[in-house]
Amino acid sequence: MDKKQNQPVTDWVIRSTQPGSVERIEAWFGSHGYDPHRHDTYSIGRTLAGVQSFHYKGSLCHGVPGNTLALHPDELHDGMAGTESGFRYRMAYVDPALIQNILGGQPLPFITGGLSNDPRLYHASEAFVQAVDKPLEMLEEQDALYDLAMALRAVGGKHVGRTHLDYRSAERARAFIMEHLHLNITLEMLEHASGRERWSLSRDFRALYGTSPYRFVTQRRLDRFRRLLLAGFKLVDATLAAGFHDQSHMTRHFKRCYGVSPVRWLERLRAAR
Structure with missing residues (x-):
């Protein structure tokens, strides 16, 4: 990671290749990062340098070093630099099913505004925002998931709405x-x-x-599509193998979920090498 310490001239994204059930990235963007999009995971992150700005729930929010980003699954957001100096951050994408394994059927916790200064959430997310080349042992990851679920529930407060769920x-x-x-x-x-x-x-x-069952299905197919791309498949072959009708169909869904096209997504990963 040392070669990334100085401000780079090209946007880049590094994905963790370490084994584990949580996808982790580190990235740097000089200006615009992502168009509006929705993940079906929790996005738990830390701004390392600069100002990470994003629109979320009708407000413009600003992540800075010291606070924790906690975006709820399926909530629309974008990403951009809040200053001319760009921003650097780490993010973990946590499958809500991993949280439900611990909460056992409670409504998913929601962090108002997508940002928190609560030390409980800051410390509970620490394991997932370490350098992406640091592996998490299986038991370490499971302990960290438990701590994160408990912190999300505590910081998110009491849920208002339906609480009796099957x-x-x-x-x-x-x-x-x-x-x-x-x-x-x-x-x-x-x-x-x-x-x-x-x-x-x-x-x-x-x-x-x-998220809805349909969007859950779509996201799992996009997960497979991304794995095939990283394995060297051509766009059209990965599209059909992942279960999409055609490349334009896949691209529409990809941009809605990740805020960039598949080609741009790959370019950013290659820029980090």
Whole structure:
């Protein structure tokens, strides 16, 4: 990482290649980072230098060294430098299912404004915002996930809204999706697999995992698409193998989820090498 200490001339993104269940990146942007987009994960991060500005829930927010970014799954946001000097940050993308394994069916915690100065969340996220080339042992990662879930719940406060959720049925639906991504999955299939009426299941799924069943399916296919790209597949081959109808269909979804095109995403990763 030493070669990145001085301000680079090109935007770059480094993805962790260490084993683990949480995707981690470190990046530097001189100005514009991402167009508006939505992840279906928690985005937990730390600004290392500069000002990391982003629109979130109708406000312009500014991440600076010392606070913690905690963006809720499926909430629209973008990313840009708040000053001319650019910004550098680390981010971890945490699958809500990992949080639900610990919370056991509670509504996902929400951090108001996507930023927190609470020391509990700062310390609980520390393991995931270390240098991306530092591996996390399996037990270390599991302990860190527990600490993060507890901090999110404590800092997020009491949830207002539906609290009686059928976690077991929603988890059966999620497991069915993970095993059958090659199919054209429908709510009727999920109703049958989960044993839960489809519209109640859909509402519970959103509350428990932060996104709709359809967007969850799409994101898993995009995950596969990205893995294939990194393995050297051509765009069109990776598109079809991941389950998309065609390249334009895939690209629309990719930009909605990551804020850049697949080609630009790859360029930033290569710039970091």
